[in-house]
Amino acid sequence: MKKTTNKVQDNYMKAKAVVESIESRQKEIERQYIADKGIVNPDGSIPELLYCMEDDAAFETANEECSAIIVSAGLESELNAASAVLKTAEEKLIEYGLSIAPAGVRAVLQEEVKKNACTRMKVIDLVFRLDASTVRM
Template structure:
C-alpha cells in the first residue's frame, strides 16, 4: 500500500494537534472558572468566554485569575513551546511544498510566503493535503 502522507506532513499534523489540544485545555479552564464563579452578564446570560463579559472590572479580575490558573497548570509554557514547534513544522512543510513547485513560480512563491500570511497559509494547506504517493522521488 502506498503512503499518502510523509513524515513532514505528519510532523505538521502532530504539532498543530498539540497546539489545538493545549488551547482547548485553556478554554476548559476558562469555562470552568465562569461556571464556578457564577459569572453572568447584565441580561442574565452566562458568557461562553471571558471576553464575552459585559462588566469590564469583573473581566479584568477574572482574566487575571484565569491567566494565573493557566500558568499554574503549566499550559502557558506548554503552549509557547508547542507554537514554536508548530512554526518549525510549518516552515519545513513550506520548504517541502516549494521544492515541488515549478521553477518558474518558485521564486515568487518563496517571496510571497515570507511577506503574505494568506499565501503562507495556502501553501501550508496545499502541501499538507498533497497525496505524496503521486510525487516521484
C-alpha cells in the same frame, strides 16, 4: 493501504494536534472558571469564554485570575514550547511545498510566504492536503 502523507506532513499534523490539545485545555479552564464564579453578562447570557464577557472591569479581573491558573498549571509554558515546534513544522511544510512547485511559481511564493500571512496559510493548507504518494520526496 498506500500511505498518502510524508514525514513533513505527519510532523505538521502532530504538532498542530498538540497545540490544539493545549488550547482546548486552556479553554476548559476558562469555562470552569466562568461556571465556578457564576459569571453572567448583563443580558443574562453565560459567556462561553472570557473574551465573550461584556463587562470590561469583570473581564480584566477574570482574565488575570484565569491566566494565573493557566500559568500555575504549566499550560502557558507547554503552549509556548508546542507553538515553537509547530512553527518549525510549518516552515518545513512550506519549504517542502515550495521545493515541488514549478520554478516560476516558486520564486513568487518564496517572497509572498515571508510577508503575507494569507498566502502562507494557503500554501500550508495546499501542501498539507497534498497526496504525497504522487510526489517524489
